[in-house]
Amino acid sequence: MLTTNPFVELPGYVPALALQVYVILMIVLVVAGTLVDIVHKKSARYFFEAAENARQARSRDVDSGEKSGIAMKTLVHDVLASGEFCNMRRRLAHLLTMYGFLLFVVTTGIMVFAYPTPDVATPAVLPLLWHLGALLVCVGGYWFWFFIRVDVAAEGNPWYRVMRADLFVLSLLATTTFALAWSALQAAGAGGWATLFFALFIVAGTVLFGGVPWSKFAHMFFKPAAAYQRRVSDADGSRQNLPPPADKPAQFGLGIKREAPRHY
Amino acid sequence: MPTFVYMTRCDGCGNCVDICPSDIMHIDKTYRRAYNIEPNMCWECYACVKACPQNAIDVRGGADYSPLGHSVRVLREEEKGTISWRVKFRDGRVKDFVSPITTQPWGEKIPRLADYEVPDEDAMKSPLLCHEPDGLKIDDGGLPMVDKAKFKQGVYY
Numbered sequence: 009m010l011t012t013n014p015f016v017e018l019p020g021y022v023p024a025l026a027l028q029v030y031v032i033l034m035i036v037l038v039v040a041g042t043l044v045d046i047v048h049k050k051s052a053r054y055f056f057e058a059a060e061n062a063r064q065a066r067s068r069d070v071d072s073g074e075k076s077g078i079a080m081k082t083l084v085h086d087v088l089a090s091g092e093f094c095n096m097r098r099r100l101a102h103l104l105t106m107y108g109f110l111l112f113v114v115t116t117g118i119m120v121f122a123y124p125t126p127d128v129a130t131p132a133v134l135p136l137l138w139h140l141g142a143l144l145v146c147v148g149g150y151w152f153w154f155f156i157r158v159d160v161a162a163e164g165n166p167w168y169r170v171m172r173a174d175l176f177v178l179s180l181l182a183t184t185t186f187a188l189a190w191s192a193l194q195a196a197g198a199g200g201w202a203t204l205f206f207a208l209f210i211v212a213g214t215v216l217f218g219g220v221p222w223s224k225f226a227h228m229f230f231k232p233a234a235a236y237q238r239r240v241s242d243a244d245g246s247r248q249n250l251p252p253p254a255d256k257p258a259q260f261g262l263g264i265k266r267e268a269p270r271h272y
Numbered sequence: 273m274p275t276f277v278y279m280t281r282c283d284g285c286g287n288c289v290d291i292c293p294s295d296i297m298h299i300d301k302t303y304r305r306a307y308n309i310e311p312n313m314c315w316e317c318y319a320c321v322k323a324c325p326q327n328a329i330d331v332r333g334g335a336d337y338s339p340l341g342h343s344v345r346v347l348r349e350e351e352k353g354t355i356s357w358r359v360k361f362r363d364g365r366v367k368d369f370v371s372p373i374t375t376q377p378w379g380e381k382i383p384r385l386a387d388y389e390v391p392d393e394d395a396m397k398s399p400l401l402c403h404e405p406d407g408l409k410i411d412d413g414g415l416p417m418v419d420k421a422k423f424k425q426g427v428y429y
Contacts, residue, residue, distance in 0.1 A: 055280070094325035095285055158299050162286025173304035224303060234280040248281075249343045250327055251358035254370045266323065266350055269290030 009195035010139050013119050013130035014187075017194050018206070024124030030210070031120050034217040041220025042229060048221065051230060059237055067245030078239045086235035097156050104148025105180070111141025112184060139191065142184040149181040162269040175215070176223035182212035274311030274332060275320055281328035282306050288320035288329060322348045322355060348373070 015027060046052045070078070085091035090106065093099035115138040123130040157177075159165045170178070190205035220226055241248055275297070277288075282305040288297040289306060296310045297320050306329075308314060321329045331344060341362030348355050350373065357369040388403070405411075 051280075058280075092283060092326070093285075094283070098283075098285065158284050158286035158289065158304070162289045163299055171301040173300065173302055230280070238281070248327065249345045249358060249360055251345060251347050251356035251368050251370075253347070254349055254352050254354035254356045266287070266325075269286040 009191060011132040011135050012191075012195060013123055013135050014138075014191040014194055015116075015119050016123065016126045016130065022206075024120070027120050028124065031117060034213065037218045038220055038225070041218070042226045044221045045226045055230070055233060055237070059240075062237070062241040062244070062246040062248070065246040065249070066241075070240060070244045074243060075240065078243060079236060082232060082236045082239055086239075087232045092231070092235055095156075098152070101148040101152040101156055104144045105152070106148075108141045108144025108146075108148060108184070109180065111137050112145060112187075113141075115141060139188065142188050145180060145184040146188070149177060149184070153177060153181065158269075172222065173224065175219050176225050179212055179216035179219060179223070183209060183216050186212050274314035274316070275308050275329050276311075276332060277306050277308070278328045278330065279303065279305045279307075281326050282324075283326055283328075285325065287323045287325060291319045291323045293317060293319060318346060321346050 015024075018027075090099050090102045093102060115134050119130060119134055119138065122128075123134070154160070154167050159169065159171075160167055186205050186209035190202055190209050193202040193205055216223075216225070238248070284299060284304045284306065286299065286306070289299060291297075294310075294313050294315065296308055296313050297306055298309045299305070300307050306320075316331055318331065321331060327345075327347065343358075343360045345358050345360075346355060347358075353373050355371050355373055357371070359367045359369075361367075391402070
């Protein structure tokens with residue numbers, strides 16, 4: 009199962025071309041949804057206004073060389089390593105889901121477009137990475153859902169209380185969970201059940217990629233931009249109006265350590 | 273004067289939700305970011321501002337005494353045991369302050385309240401607060417002061 013391309017094993021009534029058209033449609037939905045999101049929430053306008061305010065409050069100029077260094081640091085620390093999270097459990101869960109999702113999406117694209125039929129043998133590593141990606145999303149996502157998310161950890165709500173903010177994480181979890189179930193059932197030869205879970209997989213995927221204007225899907229585009237802007241404001245001295253880091257009041261010593269927000 | 277959250281900086285960790293004494297910091301149901309659900313009830317204690325590890329919370333100034341254009345921002349650095357404040361006036365003047373974090377775990381540090389006698393009924397009805405007037409140490413000579421030499425790890429009084 010793990011080394012078999014699940015897309016070539018589909019029954020004849022789902023032609024490879026239909027899958028390819030579906031993937032392209034999902035890409036179009038994500039692009040269109042993100043643009044609608046930006047226009048509707050005026051997030052780009054806010055972003056550039058905040059950047060202009062920070063620029064006017066600067067105490068020194070940051071040249072383009074320094075800006076490219078900041079962009080690299082943002083990419084390595086904030087994007088690739090999810091460095092903005094202050095809670096290590098949330099950071100680990102985010103890394104698992106992020107890299108799992110990337111593996112899952114990229115290998116899906118390669119398998120659907122490069123190896124659509126059994127005539128061209130799929131390298132074993134692709135389905136392996138596809139399953140691994142789905143599994144990583146499930147591990148990180150369910151850990152987040154049941155134990156880490158703030159509704160449960162800080163607000164004291166039960167795990168089954170669902171709201172609109174859950175659209176992204178739940179549709180993501182549903183997509184990967186149904187994908188794994190579909191692949192397993194198909195490998196086991198359970199034709200009817202496999203078809204059912206394939207249909208559920210497609211529905212969940214459509215909600216995930218089509219729900220961009222209503223979910224937090226677009227955070228993967230605006231969060232890196234916000235992290236970059238924050239680093240630039242640290243470098244040019246505007247620091248979002250924050251005071252500078254305290255310098256050497258050696259007699260002050262250590263105060264109380266922040267406790268985890270678990271007092272409900 | 274209530275607090276508000278910069279949504280792009282908030283990562284929804286829940287520290288402000290947990291610490292708010294008025295229970296008015298909550299998580300938004302659409303974006304899973306913190307927000308102040310009832311600004312009228314905010315007493316501007318700055319607990320959430322200081323607790324926010326992302327510095328995503330700010331306080332609006334009251335229009336009567338701090339007109340638009342000013343800002344009061346705070347940076348809590350636990351590893352240094354400091355809280356830094358920056359007051360920016362609308363005419364451009366800036367004032368920075370640094371204070372020690374003096375909060376201590378309940379019941380473990382000085383004063384160890386568990387070591388005091390339980391107050392009797394008369395003490396409970398008295399207008400004096402707990403340990404007054406002894407705790408004010410006025411009889412020791414003048415206003416109570418903290419000797420800088422007493423500043424050590426944790427700043428005990």
